[in-house]
Amino acid sequence: MPRTALRVRRWAAIAVLGGLLAGCATENADPDPREPAAAAGAGARTSTEVRPIEAATRITDAKGVTVSLPKPPEKIVCLVALCDDILVELGMTPTATNSQVLAHPKFLGKEEAAKIPVVPGGFLSPEVEAVLSHKPDLVIGLEDTHGKLAPALKGATTFWPVQPGSWQDSVGYLRDLAALTGRTAQGEKAEKAFRTRLAEAERRKSDRTALIIYGSDENFGVATPETDVAAGLFPKISHYPWKSRGVDGSYSLEEILARDVDVLFVETLSFGAPDGKLSDKLAKNPLWSRIPAVRNGKVIEVDSEVWAKGRGTRSLGLVLDEATAALR
Numbered sequence: 001m002p003r004t005a006l007r008v009r010r011w012a013a014i015a016v017l018g019g020l021l022a023g024c025a026t027e028n029a030d031p032d033p034r035e036p037a038a039a040a041g042a043g044a045r046t047s048t049e050v051r052p053i054e055a056a057t058r059i060t061d062a063k064g065v066t067v068s069l070p071k072p073p074e075k076i077v078c079l080v081a082l083c084d085d086i087l088v089e090l091g092m093t094p095t096a097t098n099s100q101v102l103a104h105p106k107f108l109g110k111e112e113a114a115k116i117p118v119v120p121g122g123f124l125s126p127e128v129e130a131v132l133s134h135k136p137d138l139v140i141g142l143e144d145t146h147g148k149l150a151p152a153l154k155g156a157t158t159f160w161p162v163q164p165g166s167w168q169d170s171v172g173y174l175r176d177l178a179a180l181t182g183r184t185a186q187g188e189k190a191e192k193a194f195r196t197r198l199a200e201a202e203r204r205k206s207d208r209t210a211l212i213i214y215g216s217d218e219n220f221g222v223a224t225p226e227t228d229v230a231a232g233l234f235p236k237i238s239h240y241p242w243k244s245r246g247v248d249g250s251y252s253l254e255e256i257l258a259r260d261v262d263v264l265f266v267e268t269l270s271f272g273a274p275d276g277k278l279s280d281k282l283a284k285n286p287l288w289s290r291i292p293a294v295r296n297g298k299v300i301e302v303d304s305e306v307w308a309k310g311r312g313t314r315s316l317g318l319v320l321d322e323a324t325a326a327l328r
Protein backbone atom coordinates (compact mmCIF):
# COMPACT_ATOMS: atom_id res chain seq x y z
CA MET A 1 0.00 0.00 0.00
CA PRO A 2 1.45 3.44 -0.88
CA ARG A 3 2.86 5.30 2.14
CA THR A 4 0.67 8.36 1.43
CA ALA A 5 -2.51 6.30 1.59
CA LEU A 6 -1.30 4.59 4.75
CA ARG A 7 -0.65 7.96 6.39
CA VAL A 8 -4.17 9.14 5.51
CA ARG A 9 -5.75 6.05 7.01
CA ARG A 10 -3.61 6.23 10.14
CA TRP A 11 -4.44 9.87 10.70
CA ALA A 12 -8.15 9.12 10.29
CA ALA A 13 -7.88 6.44 12.94
CA ILE A 14 -6.02 8.78 15.26
CA ALA A 15 -8.73 11.44 14.87
CA VAL A 16 -11.48 9.01 15.76
CA LEU A 17 -9.52 7.79 18.77
CA GLY A 18 -9.70 11.32 20.10
CA GLY A 19 -6.44 12.95 19.14
CA LEU A 20 -3.77 10.66 20.53
CA LEU A 21 -0.63 12.50 21.49
CA ALA A 22 2.97 11.55 21.86
CA GLY A 23 4.86 11.98 25.07
CA CYS A 24 3.38 9.42 27.47
CA ALA A 25 5.70 8.19 30.18
CA THR A 26 7.18 4.76 29.53
CA GLU A 27 8.22 2.21 32.08
CA ASN A 28 11.84 3.34 31.97
CA ALA A 29 11.06 7.06 32.14
CA ASP A 30 12.11 9.20 35.07
CA PRO A 31 9.56 9.41 37.92
CA ASP A 32 6.79 11.89 37.24
CA PRO A 33 7.36 15.03 39.35
CA ARG A 34 3.64 15.12 40.20
CA GLU A 35 3.89 11.73 41.90
CA PRO A 36 4.00 11.69 45.71
CA ALA A 37 6.84 9.78 47.34
CA ALA A 38 6.27 6.04 47.28
CA ALA A 39 4.70 4.68 50.43
CA ALA A 40 7.16 2.87 52.68
CA GLY A 41 7.16 -0.84 52.01
CA ALA A 42 4.57 -0.52 49.24
CA GLY A 43 6.53 -2.88 47.00
CA ALA A 44 5.11 -1.24 43.86
CA ARG A 45 6.46 1.49 41.70
CA THR A 46 3.21 3.47 41.71
CA SER A 47 2.40 5.03 45.05
CA THR A 48 -1.06 4.58 46.53
CA GLU A 49 -0.66 7.80 48.51
CA VAL A 50 -3.15 10.53 47.61
CA ARG A 51 -2.45 14.16 48.43
CA PRO A 52 -5.42 16.13 49.77
CA ILE A 53 -7.41 18.09 47.18
CA GLU A 54 -8.45 21.61 48.13
CA ALA A 55 -11.52 23.29 46.66
CA ALA A 56 -10.64 26.21 44.39
CA THR A 57 -12.22 28.56 41.88
CA ARG A 58 -8.97 28.85 39.92
CA ILE A 59 -6.61 26.06 38.87
CA THR A 60 -3.65 25.72 36.52
CA ASP A 61 -3.39 22.24 35.05
CA ALA A 62 -0.24 20.27 34.27
CA LYS A 63 -0.20 21.63 30.70
CA GLY A 64 -0.16 25.22 31.98
CA VAL A 65 -3.80 25.98 31.18
CA THR A 66 -5.50 28.19 33.78
CA VAL A 67 -9.23 27.84 34.43
CA SER A 68 -10.96 30.46 36.56
CA LEU A 69 -14.64 30.34 37.51
CA PRO A 70 -16.78 32.59 39.72
CA LYS A 71 -18.35 29.58 41.46
CA PRO A 72 -18.27 25.76 41.30
CA PRO A 73 -19.57 24.66 37.88
CA GLU A 74 -22.84 22.75 37.84
CA LYS A 75 -23.61 22.61 34.12
CA ILE A 76 -20.69 21.04 32.27
CA VAL A 77 -20.72 20.10 28.59
CA CYS A 78 -18.30 17.32 27.62
CA LEU A 79 -16.78 17.23 24.15
CA VAL A 80 -14.24 14.55 25.08
CA ALA A 81 -14.84 11.27 26.94
CA LEU A 82 -12.24 12.12 29.59
CA CYS A 83 -14.68 14.77 30.82
CA ASP A 84 -17.54 12.25 31.10
CA ASP A 85 -15.21 9.84 32.89
CA ILE A 86 -14.19 12.42 35.49
CA LEU A 87 -17.74 13.61 36.11
CA VAL A 88 -18.95 10.08 36.79
CA GLU A 89 -16.04 9.57 39.17
CA LEU A 90 -17.11 12.74 40.99
CA GLY A 91 -20.75 11.64 41.20
CA MET A 92 -21.90 14.07 38.51
CA THR A 93 -23.26 13.80 34.98
CA PRO A 94 -22.64 16.10 32.02
CA THR A 95 -25.30 18.57 30.91
CA ALA A 96 -24.61 17.36 27.35
CA THR A 97 -22.02 15.14 25.72
CA ASN A 98 -20.81 13.74 22.40
CA SER A 99 -19.30 10.58 23.89
CA GLN A 100 -20.79 7.09 24.07
CA VAL A 101 -18.74 5.95 27.07
CA LEU A 102 -21.57 6.78 29.49
CA ALA A 103 -23.60 3.86 28.09
CA HIS A 104 -21.08 1.38 29.48
CA PRO A 105 -22.56 -0.57 32.43
CA LYS A 106 -19.72 0.57 34.70
CA PHE A 107 -20.59 4.20 33.93
CA LEU A 108 -24.30 5.09 33.72
CA GLY A 109 -25.61 2.22 31.61
CA LYS A 110 -27.61 2.57 28.40
CA GLU A 111 -30.89 3.65 29.99
CA GLU A 112 -29.45 6.49 32.07
CA ALA A 113 -26.97 7.53 29.39
CA ALA A 114 -29.85 7.95 26.93
CA LYS A 115 -31.21 10.75 29.13
CA ILE A 116 -28.10 12.91 28.56
CA PRO A 117 -28.50 15.28 25.56
CA VAL A 118 -26.09 14.62 22.70
CA VAL A 119 -24.18 17.49 21.11
CA PRO A 120 -24.77 17.25 17.34
CA GLY A 121 -21.88 17.39 14.91
CA GLY A 122 -19.93 14.46 16.29
CA PHE A 123 -16.57 14.44 18.00
CA LEU A 124 -14.69 16.32 15.30
CA SER A 125 -17.20 19.11 14.62
CA PRO A 126 -19.54 19.71 17.57
CA GLU A 127 -22.02 22.50 16.89
CA VAL A 128 -21.25 25.61 18.90
CA GLU A 129 -24.88 26.77 18.93
CA ALA A 130 -25.96 23.44 20.39
CA VAL A 131 -23.27 23.64 23.06
CA LEU A 132 -24.30 27.15 24.09
CA SER A 133 -27.99 26.24 24.10
CA HIS A 134 -27.34 24.35 27.34
CA LYS A 135 -25.98 27.52 29.00
CA PRO A 136 -22.96 25.66 30.40
CA ASP A 137 -20.76 26.96 33.20
CA LEU A 138 -17.87 25.01 31.71
CA VAL A 139 -17.10 23.24 28.42
CA ILE A 140 -14.31 20.66 28.35
CA GLY A 141 -12.83 19.55 25.04
CA LEU A 142 -9.66 18.12 23.53
CA GLU A 143 -7.14 20.84 22.85
CA ASP A 144 -5.92 19.71 19.43
CA THR A 145 -9.47 18.97 18.21
CA HIS A 146 -11.75 21.48 19.92
CA GLY A 147 -9.36 24.36 20.55
CA LYS A 148 -10.69 25.94 17.37
CA LEU A 149 -14.04 26.41 19.13
CA ALA A 150 -12.57 28.62 21.86
CA PRO A 151 -13.15 31.97 20.07
CA ALA A 152 -16.82 31.15 19.45
CA LEU A 153 -17.35 30.19 23.11
CA LYS A 154 -15.47 33.14 24.57
CA GLY A 155 -17.69 35.49 26.54
CA ALA A 156 -20.54 32.97 26.77
CA THR A 157 -18.87 30.25 28.84
CA THR A 158 -15.48 28.98 29.99
CA PHE A 159 -13.66 26.52 27.72
CA TRP A 160 -11.07 24.16 29.18
CA PRO A 161 -8.85 22.46 26.58
CA VAL A 162 -7.38 19.20 27.90
CA GLN A 163 -4.75 16.96 26.32
CA PRO A 164 -4.05 13.76 28.30
CA GLY A 165 -0.84 11.99 27.37
CA SER A 166 -0.44 9.64 30.34
CA TRP A 167 -2.33 8.25 33.30
CA GLN A 168 -0.65 10.89 35.45
CA ASP A 169 -2.23 13.57 33.26
CA SER A 170 -5.62 11.90 33.69
CA VAL A 171 -5.23 11.86 37.46
CA GLY A 172 -4.20 15.52 37.35
CA TYR A 173 -7.34 16.48 35.42
CA LEU A 174 -9.45 14.51 37.89
CA ARG A 175 -7.91 16.42 40.79
CA ASP A 176 -8.34 19.77 39.05
CA LEU A 177 -12.03 19.25 38.27
CA ALA A 178 -12.61 17.90 41.78
CA ALA A 179 -11.14 21.16 43.10
CA LEU A 180 -13.26 23.33 40.81
CA THR A 181 -16.51 21.50 41.62
CA GLY A 182 -15.74 21.25 45.32
CA ARG A 183 -16.06 17.46 45.16
CA THR A 184 -12.71 16.91 46.77
CA ALA A 185 -13.58 13.79 48.76
CA GLN A 186 -14.95 12.08 45.64
CA GLY A 187 -11.82 13.03 43.72
CA GLU A 188 -9.50 11.65 46.39
CA LYS A 189 -11.52 8.43 46.57
CA ALA A 190 -11.39 7.92 42.79
CA GLU A 191 -7.66 8.59 42.65
CA LYS A 192 -7.02 6.22 45.54
CA ALA A 193 -9.03 3.46 43.88
CA PHE A 194 -7.14 3.80 40.62
CA ARG A 195 -3.70 3.96 42.25
CA THR A 196 -4.50 0.89 44.30
CA ARG A 197 -5.55 -1.03 41.18
CA LEU A 198 -2.41 -0.01 39.32
CA ALA A 199 -0.08 -0.82 42.22
CA GLU A 200 -1.66 -4.27 42.58
CA ALA A 201 -1.36 -4.90 38.83
CA GLU A 202 2.30 -3.88 38.96
CA ARG A 203 2.91 -6.20 41.89
CA ARG A 204 1.52 -9.08 39.84
CA LYS A 205 3.18 -8.08 36.58
CA SER A 206 2.81 -10.76 33.92
CA ASP A 207 5.74 -12.05 31.87
CA ARG A 208 3.45 -12.58 28.89
CA THR A 209 3.82 -10.46 25.76
CA ALA A 210 0.78 -8.25 25.18
CA LEU A 211 -0.33 -6.12 22.24
CA ILE A 212 -3.14 -3.61 21.61
CA ILE A 213 -4.15 -2.99 18.00
CA TYR A 214 -6.86 -0.69 16.65
CA GLY A 215 -8.53 0.04 13.33
CA SER A 216 -11.47 -0.73 11.08
CA ASP A 217 -9.83 -2.91 8.44
CA GLU A 218 -6.54 -4.59 7.53
CA ASN A 219 -4.74 -1.24 7.83
CA PHE A 220 -4.56 -1.51 11.61
CA GLY A 221 -2.43 0.48 14.03
CA VAL A 222 -0.49 -0.54 17.12
CA ALA A 223 -1.21 1.38 20.34
CA THR A 224 2.10 2.39 21.88
CA PRO A 225 2.93 3.91 25.28
CA GLU A 226 4.09 7.08 23.53
CA THR A 227 0.78 7.64 21.72
CA ASP A 228 -1.95 6.02 23.80
CA VAL A 229 -2.87 6.52 27.46
CA ALA A 230 -4.15 2.97 28.00
CA ALA A 231 -1.10 1.46 26.28
CA GLY A 232 1.05 3.52 28.67
CA LEU A 233 -0.08 1.21 31.47
CA PHE A 234 1.02 -1.98 29.75
CA PRO A 235 4.79 -1.87 30.32
CA LYS A 236 3.91 -1.82 34.02
CA ILE A 237 1.78 -4.97 33.88
CA SER A 238 3.22 -7.07 31.04
CA HIS A 239 5.98 -7.42 28.47
CA TYR A 240 5.05 -4.74 25.92
CA PRO A 241 7.83 -4.33 23.32
CA TRP A 242 6.10 -1.79 21.08
CA LYS A 243 7.40 1.72 20.43
CA SER A 244 5.92 4.54 18.37
CA ARG A 245 7.11 4.87 14.79
CA GLY A 246 5.32 8.15 14.17
CA VAL A 247 2.66 8.62 11.51
CA ASP A 248 4.81 7.23 8.70
CA GLY A 249 4.71 3.61 9.70
CA SER A 250 3.29 0.93 11.94
CA TYR A 251 3.92 -2.73 12.58
CA SER A 252 3.19 -5.43 10.03
CA LEU A 253 1.65 -8.79 10.84
CA GLU A 254 5.03 -10.34 10.01
CA GLU A 255 6.69 -8.27 12.75
CA ILE A 256 3.92 -9.04 15.22
CA LEU A 257 4.24 -12.75 14.45
CA ALA A 258 7.97 -12.55 15.19
CA ARG A 259 7.31 -11.14 18.69
CA ASP A 260 5.30 -14.18 19.86
CA VAL A 261 2.35 -12.22 21.22
CA ASP A 262 0.61 -14.15 24.00
CA VAL A 263 -2.42 -11.90 24.53
CA LEU A 264 -3.87 -9.62 21.86
CA PHE A 265 -6.36 -6.84 22.62
CA VAL A 266 -8.34 -5.50 19.64
CA GLU A 267 -10.13 -2.13 19.42
CA THR A 268 -12.53 -2.07 16.47
CA LEU A 269 -13.20 1.48 15.26
CA SER A 270 -16.36 2.29 13.32
CA PHE A 271 -16.31 4.99 10.63
CA GLY A 272 -20.09 5.17 10.42
CA ALA A 273 -22.25 2.06 10.72
CA PRO A 274 -20.48 -0.93 12.32
CA ASP A 275 -19.35 -3.43 9.70
CA GLY A 276 -17.77 -6.21 11.69
CA LYS A 277 -14.93 -6.85 14.11
CA LEU A 278 -11.35 -5.97 13.23
CA SER A 279 -10.19 -9.40 14.43
CA ASP A 280 -12.56 -11.12 11.98
CA LYS A 281 -11.22 -9.04 9.10
CA LEU A 282 -7.60 -9.76 10.01
CA ALA A 283 -8.43 -13.46 10.20
CA LYS A 284 -8.53 -13.47 6.39
CA ASN A 285 -4.75 -13.01 6.42
CA PRO A 286 -3.02 -16.44 6.66
CA LEU A 287 -0.38 -15.00 9.01
CA TRP A 288 -3.06 -14.14 11.58
CA SER A 289 -3.69 -17.76 12.59
CA ARG A 290 0.02 -18.26 13.28
CA ILE A 291 0.17 -15.66 16.07
CA PRO A 292 0.33 -17.50 19.44
CA ALA A 293 -2.49 -15.40 20.90
CA VAL A 294 -4.75 -16.39 18.00
CA ARG A 295 -3.82 -20.06 18.18
CA ASN A 296 -4.49 -20.12 21.92
CA GLY A 297 -7.77 -18.22 21.90
CA LYS A 298 -6.32 -15.12 23.58
CA VAL A 299 -7.63 -12.50 21.14
CA ILE A 300 -9.90 -10.15 23.07
CA GLU A 301 -12.14 -7.59 21.39
CA VAL A 302 -12.43 -4.68 23.83
CA ASP A 303 -14.73 -1.67 24.07
CA SER A 304 -12.95 1.13 22.19
CA GLU A 305 -15.08 3.75 23.96
CA VAL A 306 -13.38 2.74 27.20
CA TRP A 307 -9.96 1.57 26.01
CA ALA A 308 -9.23 4.20 23.36
CA LYS A 309 -11.37 7.20 24.24
CA GLY A 310 -12.16 7.17 27.96
CA ARG A 311 -8.67 7.90 29.30
CA GLY A 312 -9.91 8.80 32.78
CA THR A 313 -9.40 6.88 36.02
CA ARG A 314 -12.65 4.92 35.65
CA SER A 315 -11.85 3.85 32.08
CA LEU A 316 -8.23 3.06 32.89
CA GLY A 317 -9.33 1.07 35.93
CA LEU A 318 -11.53 -1.05 33.66
CA VAL A 319 -8.60 -1.49 31.27
CA LEU A 320 -6.46 -2.74 34.16
CA ASP A 321 -9.16 -5.14 35.32
CA GLU A 322 -9.71 -6.63 31.87
CA ALA A 323 -6.04 -6.72 30.94
CA THR A 324 -4.77 -8.33 34.14
CA ALA A 325 -7.51 -10.98 33.98
CA ALA A 326 -6.49 -11.87 30.41
CA LEU A 327 -2.76 -11.84 31.21
CA ARG A 328 -2.96 -14.35 34.04
